[in-house]
Amino acid sequence: xxxxxxxxxxxxxxxxxxxxxxxxxxxxxxxxxxxxxxxxxxxxxxxxxxxxxxxxxxxxxxxxxxxxxxxxxxxxxxxxxxxxxxxxxxxxxxxxxxxxxxxxxxxxxxxxxxxxxxxxxxxxxxxxxxxxxxxxxxxxxxxxxxxxxxxxxxxxxxxxxxxxxxxxxxxxxxxxxxxxxxxxxxxxxxxxxxxxxxxxxxxxxxxxxxxxxxxxxxxxxxxxx
Amino acid sequence: xxxxxxxxxxxxxxxxxxxxxxxxxxxxxxxxxxxxxxxxxxxxxxxxxxxxxxxxxxxxxxxxxxxxxxxxxxxxxxxxxxxxxxxxxxxxxxxxxxxxxxxxxxxxxxxxxxxxxxxxxxxxxxxxxxxxxxxxxxxxxxxxxxxxxxxxxxxxxxxxxxxxxxxxxxxxxxxxxxxxxxxxxxxxxxxxxxxxxxxxxxxxxxxxxxxxxxxxxxxxxxxxxxxxxxxxxxxxxxxxxxxxxxxxxxxxxxxxx
Numbered sequence: 001x002x003x004x005x006x007x008x009x010x011x012x013x014x015x016x017x018x019x020x021x022x023x024x025x026x027x028x029x030x031x032x033x034x035x036x037x038x039x040x041x042x043x044x045x046x047x048x049x050x051x052x053x054x055x056x057x058x059x060x061x062x063x064x065x066x067x068x069x070x071x072x073x074x075x076x077x078x079x080x081x082x083x084x085x086x087x088x089x090x091x092x093x094x095x096x097x098x099x100x101x102x103x104x105x106x107x108x109x110x111x112x113x114x115x116x117x118x119x120x121x122x123x124x125x126x127x128x129x130x131x132x133x134x135x136x137x138x139x140x141x142x143x144x145x146x147x148x149x150x151x152x153x154x155x156x157x158x159x160x161x162x163x164x165x166x167x168x169x170x171x172x173x174x175x176x177x178x179x180x181x182x183x184x185x186x187x188x189x190x191x192x193x194x195x196x197x198x199x200x201x202x203x204x205x206x207x208x209x210x211x212x213x214x215x216x217x218x219x220x221x222x223x224x225x
Numbered sequence: 226x227x228x229x230x231x232x233x234x235x236x237x238x239x240x241x242x243x244x245x246x247x248x249x250x251x252x253x254x255x256x257x258x259x260x261x262x263x264x265x266x267x268x269x270x271x272x273x274x275x276x277x278x279x280x281x282x283x284x285x286x287x288x289x290x291x292x293x294x295x296x297x298x299x300x301x302x303x304x305x306x307x308x309x310x311x312x313x314x315x316x317x318x319x320x321x322x323x324x325x326x327x328x329x330x331x332x333x334x335x336x337x338x339x340x341x342x343x344x345x346x347x348x349x350x351x352x353x354x355x356x357x358x359x360x361x362x363x364x365x366x367x368x369x370x371x372x373x374x375x376x377x378x379x380x381x382x383x384x385x386x387x388x389x390x391x392x393x394x395x396x397x398x399x400x401x402x403x404x405x406x407x408x409x410x411x412x413x414x415x416x417x418x419x420x421x422x423x424x425x426x427x428x429x430x431x432x433x434x435x436x437x438x439x440x441x442x443x444x445x446x447x448x449x450x451x452x453x454x455x456x457x458x459x460x461x462x463x464x465x466x467x468x469x470x471x472x473x474x475x476x477x478x479x480x481x482x
Contacts, residue, residue, distance in 0.1 A: 190293055
């Protein structure tokens with residue numbers, strides 16, 4: 001095998017970061033997506049736009065603003081310091097926060113689509129049969145919107161694995177803490193260690209392809225109307 | 226409402242061709258394309274502006290990490306001149322036949338500084354490195370950046386390299402390292418003197434100017450690349466870089482020769 005111990009550390013860290021980010025996103029984005037799917041509030045447009053921002057912004061912009069916001073002089077930094085947590089840049093927790101911002105639309109949008117497709121009807125029927133809100137969520141929403149959850153999960157995970165600019169700006173390149181695969185590849189390339197870069201980069205391509213292929217297979221059969 | 230009629234296909238075809246021609250036109254003989262090490266971009270902007278005024282020629286500057294420029298140049302990047310952050314990259318390019326033999330010279334010797342954005346944080350002798358309880362020390366990646374290598378040598382000479390290593394946060398180049406310190410995320414870090422110097426003095430925060438004998442000299446070499454061979458404007462710029470007006474600017478940013 002041509003991967004060094006440092007490469008493996010970076011791979012492990014990347015999977016941990018992507019896993020944790022995805023889990024947190026799925027939990028936090030479910031109510032948000034639900035609200036976006038059903039609200040008639042005039043805030044729907046602006047909030048949708050904010051959610052979609054990471055799709056359009058260069059990751060370095062996102063990373064730079066997070067660095068400033070989470071720094072000792074920024075509002076988020078002031079908050080975390082007052083809570084006794086110190087500041088978030090250069091920490092794994094900081095990367096999780098950054099990754100959640102970066103992958104937010106990839107979790108929210110599939111969930112929102114799924115909830116919109118679901119419609120109000122099944123829930124109304126369940127309600128007339130006496131099911132409470134929690135019961136309705138677990139027995140109706142979760143199973144019916146399952147493809148949405150799977151798509152959101154896979155996309156968030158894959159997108160976080162492929163993250164580079166945000167991590168570069170926030171991470172400080174600390175082995176085992178913030179040095180993820182994409183940064184490791186970049187370091188190899190910059191140091192002209194092209195052979196090592198190829199192994200990791202090739203692995204990344206194979207991984208991404210597999211994920212996207214899996215996503216195709218997971219899509220439910222489209223029913224003809 | 227008035228809608229313009231769609232342009233005829235012939236016209237839009239011509240327009241497309243013209244656009245393509247603009248995009249792919251070989252660089253003008255009056256235009257020099259320069260790859261500049263991140264630490265030298267500020268003085269180079271001044272020097273290039275003065276050169277443009279004097280010569281009527283045009284200079285395009287791209288700043289970045291020297292290692293990245295090396296990779297780009299070996300893959301055909303259209304630079305005429307490289308102002309590297311080290312002396313090994315230009316030498317290597319020359320050996321590989323990607324730079325014009327005999328065109329190399331040291332345009333500046335970089336100086337390292339331990340800097341904090343906070344006034345009074347770094348003392349004039351750098352003792353804060355031994356006594357401070359800072360959580361992070363920003364250093365450019367020694368594997369990639371000459372200033373990072375110099376920082377590591379300095380810490381080794383002080384005998385505190387191993388103790389401080391766990392607190393390192395590394396920038397991929399000196400510009401990013403500066404950003405970590407400037408935003409206050411790292412309370413202090415090793416950056417290039419040129420980044421914090423304005424008009425011959427440290428512009429803000431507090432600093433320890435690392436004595437030159439603490440590390441190997443950071444010799445920054447310029448080289449004429451193969452794409453710049455026979456390009457009179459490129460040679461003129463390299464000549465200007467060694468002139469007294471240019472050297473005055475370089476010195477004002479804290480570089481030595």
